Amino acid sequence: xxxxxxxxxxxxxxxxxxxxxxxxxxxxxxxxxxxxxxxxxxxxxxxxxxxxxxxxxxxxxxxxxxxxxxxxxxxxxxxxxxxxxxxxxxxxxxxxxxxxxxxxxxxxxxxxxxxxxxxxxxxxxxxxxxxxxxxxxxxxxxxxxxxxxxxxxxxxxxxxxxxxxxxxxxxxxxxxxxxxxxxxxxxxxxxxxxxxxxxxxxxxxxxxxxxxxxxxxxxxxxxxxxxxxxxxxxxxxxxxxxxxxxxxxxxxxxxxxxxxxxxxxxxxxxxxxxxxxxxxxxxxx
Numbered sequence: 001x002x003x004x005x006x007x008x009x010x011x012x013x014x015x016x017x018x019x020x021x022x023x024x025x026x027x028x029x030x031x032x033x034x035x036x037x038x039x040x041x042x043x044x045x046x047x048x049x050x051x052x053x054x055x056x057x058x059x060x061x062x063x064x065x066x067x068x069x070x071x072x073x074x075x076x077x078x079x080x081x082x083x084x085x086x087x088x089x090x091x092x093x094x095x096x097x098x099x100x101x102x103x104x105x106x107x108x109x110x111x112x113x114x115x116x117x118x119x120x121x122x123x124x125x126x127x128x129x130x131x132x133x134x135x136x137x138x139x140x141x142x143x144x145x146x147x148x149x150x151x152x153x154x155x156x157x158x159x160x161x162x163x164x165x166x167x168x169x170x171x172x173x174x175x176x177x178x179x180x181x182x183x184x185x186x187x188x189x190x191x192x193x194x195x196x197x198x199x200x201x202x203x204x205x206x207x208x209x210x211x212x213x214x215x216x217x218x219x220x221x222x223x224x225x226x227x228x229x230x231x232x233x234x235x236x237x238x239x240x241x242x243x244x245x246x247x248x249x250x251x252x253x254x255x256x257x258x259x260x261x262x263x264x265x266x267x268x269x270x271x272x273x274x275x276x277x278x279x280x281x282x283x284x285x
Contacts (some may be wrong), residue, residue, distance in 0.1 A: 012188060061090040085275075087138075087220050087244075087282040089262055091131055091264065096262070097245075106275060109254045111247070111263035120155050127152045129259040135284045141273055145235035145245060147155040147227045149205075151217065152259070157208055158215045164220035174211055182211055189216070189224040200253050205248075232266045238282060246268060 020272065034274050080086060085100040091112045098106040106242035120126070168174060173181040179194045182201075189209060190198040199273040201209050203224035209216040232246015246266040247253070253265055262284075264272070 001066055036194050037148060062121075082280060084280075085277075086280060087272075087276065089131075089282065089284045091133065091256075091284065094256070096264070098272065106271065108264060108268045111252045111255050111258050113231075113258050113260045117217075118152055118156055120152075125151070127259075131260055131262060132242060133282060133284050136242070136280060136284065138161070138236045138244075138276055138280045140237050141276075142235040142237065142277055143273070144228070144233060145231040145243075147230040148220070148225055153205075154208065154215050154217045157206075161215070163210065164214040164219060166211065167217040168219060170219050174216065176211060182209065182216060184219060184222060187221065187223050189222050190216045200224075232269055232270045235264075235271060236269070236272065236276060243246050243283075246273065 050258060058104050058227075082101060085098060085105060088097045088099060089095070089110065089112075091278045094110055094112055096108055096110045096238040097104050111123075114129045118129070154165060166174065167182065169184065170184045173183045173192070174193070175181050181192050183192050185192070185198050188198075189203075190200050192198050201224050203218070203222075203226055205227050209218065209224065229248050232248065233245050235245040237243045241263055244264060245261045246269040247263045249263075250265050252258075252263060
């Protein structure tokens with residue numbers, strides 16, 4: 001029986017078989033998508049269980065893309081609470097207000113995202129340094145926060161200083177001209193001398209490790225990937241890597257120069273740290 005005759009005499013059966021095949025293909029796609037989601041949730045759970053939250057936050061910032069979690073935090077039509085304090089930040093005016101109803105409890109200037117784009121070479125990552133607009137919430141607060149610089153920091157530093165990049169993994173060594181090597185020892189990136197002695201490198205902004213014309217990118221979790229003082233004295237975390245925090249560059253306040261966070265003078269963020277409770281809404285426009 002030919003195909004035309006089959007459809008002519010058994011059309012209902014033919015179309016039923018085709019529909020069944022299409023349905024099976026659809027169900028297979030859904031199953032694959034759900035399997036991917038389950039694996040993703042499993043991997044994230046492992047990161048959290050193993051106390052690798054700083055790595056997770058850094059990865060989110062590295063990809064330069066607005067994640068689903070940030071989309072969920074930002075609300076299109078937020079309602080301003082009438083009986084509880086809240087924060088308002090104007091990106092255009094570069095100002096912050098802490099308000100309750102129509103009363104202003106505190107007001108100050110801030111620095112906001114530069115809006116610049118950084119591209120990591122041909123076909124590389126692209127990072128957009130914007131402060132997100134919408135409604136966020138103060139999720140937690142920190143004293144003397146430590147900054148774990150994402151990859152874009154090292155890309156930016158290398159570009160500004162006319163250097164290349166060399167990522168260091170925990171199981172490799174980078175040879176130096178004097179017979180020593182750069183390696184990871186415990187929680188430090190060290191210079192290992194020929195006699196076996198180890199000298200830890202300094203971990204500080206502007207004092208990155210340089211070898212062979214390259215900035216060396218330390219592995220996550222090492223002390224050289226933790227910068228103290230950059231974020232000032234206090235931080236109010238808003239989620240997805242964004243925060244209100246102090247700064248070691250008070251001259252930047254009032255400008256659009258940050259990589260997305262809202263910077264304040266240390267005395268201002270210290271005051272807000274005392275006044276603002278966890279759970280306080282933050283409206284950014």
